Amino acid sequence: DPVEDKQALLDFIQNIHLSRSLNWNENNSVCSSWTGVTCNKDQSRVISLRLPGMALRGEIPPNTISRLSALQNLSLRSNNISGSFPSDFSKLQNLTTLYLQFNNFRGPLPSDFSVWKNLTIIDLSNNYFNGSIPSSILNLTHLTALNLANNSLSGQIADINIPSLQQINLANNNLTGVLPRSLQRFPSSAFVGNNLSPENAFPPAFPVQPPGAQAQPSRRKTSKLSQSALLGIILGACVLGFVIVAVFIICRYSDKGDKDMIPMKSQKKDKSLNQGVSGSHDKNSKLVFFEGCNLAFDLEDLLRASAEVLGKGTFGTTYKAALEDATTVVVKRVKELNVGKREFEQQMEVVGSIRHENVAALRAYYYSKDEKLMVYDYYEHGSVSAMLHGRRGEGRTPLDWETRVGIVIGVARGIAHIHTQNGGKLVHGDIKASNVFLNSQGNVCISDIGLATLMSPMPSPVMRAAGYRAPEVTDNRKATQVSDVYSLGVLILELLTGKSPIHATGGDEVVHLVRWVNSVVREEWTAEVFDVELLRFPNIEEQMVEMLQIGMSCVVRMPEQRPKMQDVVKMVEELRRVSTENPPSVENKSEISSSTATPKATEIGSSSTAH
Numbered sequence: 001d002p003v004e005d006k007q008a009l010l011d012f013i014q015n016i017h018l019s020r021s022l023n024w025n026e027n028n029s030v031c032s033s034w035t036g037v038t039c040n041k042d043q044s045r046v047i048s049l050r051l052p053g054m055a056l057r058g059e060i061p062p063n064t065i066s067r068l069s070a071l072q073n074l075s076l077r078s079n080n081i082s083g084s085f086p087s088d089f090s091k092l093q094n095l096t097t098l099y100l101q102f103n104n105f106r107g108p109l110p111s112d113f114s115v116w117k118n119l120t121i122i123d124l125s126n127n128y129f130n131g132s133i134p135s136s137i138l139n140l141t142h143l144t145a146l147n148l149a150n151n152s153l154s155g156q157i158a159d160i161n162i163p164s165l166q167q168i169n170l171a172n173n174n175l176t177g178v179l180p181r182s183l184q185r186f187p188s189s190a191f192v193g194n195n196l197s198p199e200n201a202f203p204p205a206f207p208v209q210p211p212g213a214q215a216q217p218s219r220r221k222t223s224k225l226s227q228s229a230l231l232g233i234i235l236g237a238c239v240l241g242f243v244i245v246a247v248f249i250i251c252r253y254s255d256k257g258d259k260d261m262i263p264m265k266s267q268k269k270d271k272s273l274n275q276g277v278s279g280s281h282d283k284n285s286k287l288v289f290f291e292g293c294n295l296a297f298d299l300e301d302l303l304r305a306s307a308e309v310l311g312k313g314t315f316g317t318t319y320k321a322a323l324e325d326a327t328t329v330v331v332k333r334v335k336e337l338n339v340g341k342r343e344f345e346q347q348m349e350v351v352g353s354i355r356h357e358n359v360a361a362l363r364a365y366y367y368s369k370d371e372k373l374m375v376y377d378y379y380e381h382g383s384v385s386a387m388l389h390g391r392r393g394e395g396r397t398p399l400d401w402e403t404r405v406g407i408v409i410g411v412a413r414g415i416a417h418i419h420t421q422n423g424g425k426l427v428h429g430d431i432k433a434s435n436v437f438l439n440s441q442g443n444v445c446i447s448d449i450g451l452a453t454l455m456s457p458m459p460s461p462v463m464r465a466a467g468y469r470a471p472e473v474t475d476n477r478k479a480t481q482v483s484d485v486y487s488l489g490v491l492i493l494e495l496l497t498g499k500s501p502i503h504a505t506g507g508d509e510v511v512h513l514v515r516w517v518n519s520v521v522r523e524e525w526t527a528e529v530f531d532v533e534l535l536r537f538p539n540i541e542e543q544m545v546e547m548l549q550i551g552m553s554c555v556v557r558m559p560e561q562r563p564k565m566q567d568v569v570k571m572v573e574e575l576r577r578v579s580t581e582n583p584p585s586v587e588n589k590s591e592i593s594s595s596t597a598t599p600k601a602t603e604i605g606s607s608s609t610a611h
């Protein structure tokens, strides 16, 4: 154990008011058992101290934390710590992240930031810091995120020209002057609630404030409001001006709020996850992480993360959560579970152990009586459903043919792998375009494995799930590997036609994609089925028709006539291999029109079983 670091921590905790119990027992190993403390590999030094929301009160006792000279991460956020910024923190020269937000610090910011050369993230927001922003911040050449919002900082904003800086928030201070050019690349919401001159890049965001209605940090609004109410009696017109300004600022927040990744109390849209999920958490339940996952946070961090609802699906609500270390994850809050803790955990262990480039890794899960959470990577490019159906019309880049073929191969490979898991019994159960993503390396990933089979039966499946569901599956828990093949077939048809599995036509009529494709092909109007966006890519007609054949073989009504997933992989791989080996020559290019149904198209019509 690092004896000196241990003593420094004991001195700290014995000299600050702590209302919660902490398991920092002198006789236990500081590295392996003390909550919130992490040591380096050889356990010779403490490198991380994280005590968020521990109800710490009072000033940080001098010469305690500052003795942890190897410290890299310090988080004391969301406590009641008061006093000025501890001057002896200048000894913590290895710090990379510093989180002191949501405390009661006051007085000036440290004047010399240059002592922390390795700092990447600073969050001092929601305190009572005043004075100006020291220009020494400029020396932090590795800084990626700076949050000083909701303080009482004044003076001009220094020209913080740090190329690595990705996020900044200086909102709700008393800053003046013109916004420096180097900061104009950030959203205007990062600077609202100051007194910046209107002639800069975001004039509407910096209105000239009426007397007495200066923007203040949000949590001090109550007292300021009563002042402005008094003033309002005298200056009614000014109050009216204030209301207009406030409405304007709120509008701007709701436009830009979701761009900000640093948690901010004042943002309406970026609520913490805690506000979304139930407050009662079982003390014995923990976030369970899977091997190979390099995420480091606990449930508390997750619940405090600023969260944005991505959508409400069949199984619950999905959130995008931005953690304080700038990691973004997706949290699925599962509802309507039909199984007990053991069965849920067993399934999570099976799913969480899958590592395949085409399978979205389940990073962690949480189970308590009231709350079931699943943690995934966040895929910033969005789902295939959004890529295919989102923002049709002008200015859109259509999904090209190679990408669509790649999506089919990726999903088929991923599902074929899933089908070999759990003794060859694992089923996906919910293959659809909104569960398929492209990750940052451009790999196709299929998500939501095995969830459907854990859920309560849905008597009438929601429309978007229904379109992918094989006709023999009446209960989602009874999905099979063969019904997965059917769902993949629907996805293939969706990629070929650009149409959703169940969609409305101009009138009230609802069209079932599989039936529609079958009927069009039967009438030998095959070319009509293809997505108009594909028509601009030359020489792919043959491949499209072949892919159509594969898709239709997957959606035949009789389950035993469908190919195995591994066969689908082979067929689509073969299609791509032949097309890359023999690219169709430009001279052979044939126009696709409704009058040129190919012989292959006629074959499809006669061999498929109409649905």
Ligand SMILES: Nc1ncnc2c1ncn2[C@@H]1O[C@H](COP(=O)(O)OP(=O)(O)OP(=O)(O)O)[C@@H](O)[C@H]1O
Binding pocket: 310, 311, 312, 313, 314, 315, 316, 317, 318, 330, 376, 377, 378, 379, 380, 382, 383, 430, 434, 435, 437, 447, 448, 465
């Ligand atoms: N890991 C992720 N990264 C980015 N977006 C995601 C991620 N997981 C889900 N989403 C998106 O969030 C939204 C909600 O997802 P969710 O899975 O809750 O519902 P769904 O896929 O629409 O329906 P269902 O619950 O029936 O599968 C969808 O638009 C989905 O594409």
